[in-house]
Amino acid sequence: MxxxxxxxxxxxxxxxxxxxVRxxxxVVDCTAGNGYDTVFLAKLIGEKGKVYTFDIQEKAIKNTERKLSETxxxxxxxxIHDGHENILSHVKENIKCAMFNLGYLPGGDHNITTSPKNVIKAIKGCLKLLSPKGIITIVCYTGHTGGKNELKELINYLVELDQRKYMVxxxxxLNQINSPPQMIAVEKQYQE
Structure with a gap:
C-alpha cells in the first residue's frame, strides 16, 4: 500500500x-511518556549525542528506561524524574531540538496532564538553550479535559514570539472528528 x-x-x-538532528x-524529550519519542531521538543522535528526557511520573520514567534497555x-x-518546566536546572548545553507530546500518559491516569503554565515555562527554557536553526516540536492533544485550553494558551504565547528570531x-x-492532535513547530533563526 x-x-x-x-x-x-x-x-x-x-x-x-x-x-x-545529526x-x-x-536533544530533549520533554515528555517521556512510554519512551517511543526518546528511543526515536536516541537513534537520531548516534554514538556521541545525548538525549535528556523529562517526566513527572515515575511510571513514565520506568517505561522509558525499559524501552531504552530493550533497544x-x-x-x-x-x-530526569522532574517537570520539563525545570529544564534549565538540568540541561546546561545548547540543544538541537526539543520534543513535546502533550496531554496525559497513554495507559496512565488521565487526570495527570501537562499544564499550559508549565509547558510555556519549558518552551521558554528550550528557546534559551536552542541552537540556531534548532527546532521545538509540540504535539497538542485537545480531546481531554483542559486540552483545548492548553492549545489556546500555547498559541497565544507562541504568536507573540519575535518573527525575526523565530518561525512558528x-x-x-481540518476534516477529522474526535479532536485530532495538532503539531506546532518553532525554529530559532539565529543565536540571541
Whole structure:
C-alpha cells in the first residue's frame, strides 16, 4: 500500500526532526511518556549525542528506561524524574531540538496532564538553550479535559514570539472528528 503524503501530527513532528538532528547532537524529550519519542531521538543522535528526557511520573520514567534497555540505547539518555518546566536546572548545553507530546500518559491516569503554565515555562527554557536553526516540536492533544485550553494558551504565547528570531508553524487536520492532535513547530533563526 502506498504511504499517505499527508501525515498525522506526530509523524510530521518526527519528519521535521529527522531533517534537523545529526549525529552528536544534544536533544530533549520533554515528555517521556512510554519512551517511543526518546528511543526515536536516541537513534537520531548516534554514538556521541545525548538525549535528556523529562517526566513527572515515575511510571513514565520506568517505561522509558525499559524501552531504552530493550533497544540498547539507555547509555545515550539522561532520565530526569522532574517537570520539563525545570529544564534549565538540568540541561546546561545548547540543544538541537526539543520534543513535546502533550496531554496525559497513554495507559496512565488521565487526570495527570501537562499544564499550559508549565509547558510555556519549558518552551521558554528550550528557546534559551536552542541552537540556531534548532527546532521545538509540540504535539497538542485537545480531546481531554483542559486540552483545548492548553492549545489556546500555547498559541497565544507562541504568536507573540519575535518573527525575526523565530518561525512558528501550526499543522492541523481540518476534516477529522474526535479532536485530532495538532503539531506546532518553532525554529530559532539565529543565536540571541
Amino acid at each position: 502506498k504511504e499517505n503524503i499527508l501525515k498525522r501530527a506526530i509523524e510530521i513532528s518526527k519528519d521535521i526532526l529527522k531533517t534537523v 549525529e552528536g547532537d544534544i 540498547d540505547l539507555l547509555d545515550k539518555v539522561v532520565l 508553524i501550526n499543522y492541523k487536520i
